[in-house]
Amino acid sequence: MKNQFLYVAVLSCFVLFSCSDSELVENWKNPEIDSFQAQKVLVLALYNDKENRSVFEKRLVNELIAKGVNALNSDAFFMDYEADRPYTEEDLEALETQLLLEGYDAILVSKVLGAEDKVTLVQSYRNLSRSFEDFGSDYYSSQDLYTQEDQIEKYVVYHAQSVLYCICPEKERQVIWRASIDVTKLDSDKKAIKEYIKMLLWTLEEQNLLISSSKF
Known part of the structure; x- marks a missing residue:
């Protein structure tokens, strides 16, 4: 039943975002939790670009x-501790305790795991959605492939992940x-940040996590 739910969720997401620049690759939810609304959640982005990290966090927080x-x-929360990173495991345990003392009960961590260059033939891709009844029509619409250097589109795909942690006193991380x-x-x-956040929020709401779907 659980696998069926995951399949439906991923399929629904694919239908809604098939024309988007974001794709949900994995969507796992703790089977012991039906829903979760935090009292106070810390949004944390792990990325080596400080400007984009700040843009991501602020946009996600506002949304x-x-x-x-x-x-x-x-x-x-971290304020001036940025220069002290990386932290030891002992440091992180102390920080988590401080988070609890300040009323946080959840952390939403997002990170870029990697990126890769992609190349596609624009005309060839567009023709995939077209059907031809005869050779002449097919050839006429596809002959630009002879000059495909002008039809090549290069782009970058970011592989990113978001994880929601509960730091409730009775449950460790x-x-x-x-x-x-x-x-x-x-x-x-x-634009990439905007698309990622759009997909992230949609998925959280579908899973009834942080965002209560009954309210919106």
Whole structure:
């Protein structure tokens, strides 16, 4: 039954976002948890580009707040500790204790796992959705492939992951949910961030995590 639910969720997502620049690759939810709404969630992005990391966190926090979630970006907690990274495991345990003391009960971590260059033949791709009844029509519409150098489109695909952790006192760093999302960067990092967050929020709401689907 669980596998059937996951299949339906992924299939629905594919239908809604088939024309999007983001793709849900993995969507796992802790089977022990039906729904989860945090009292206070820390949004943390792990990425080596400080500017894009800040843009991502602020945009995601604003989107979550708009949906009724009490969310704050990492600057609200780490403040001037940025220079002290990387942390030891002992440091992180102390930070988690401090988070609990300040009322946080969840952390939403997002990170870029890698990126790869992609190349596609634009005309060839567009012709996949067309059917031809005779050779002449097919050949006429496809002859631009002879000059395919002008039809090649290059782009970057980011492989990213988001994980929702519960830091409730009675449960140690429990993973509530995780998802892997591929995002295509066609023209700008800002657009890629926007597409990723769109997919991320949609998936959270579908799983009734952080965002209560009954309210919106």
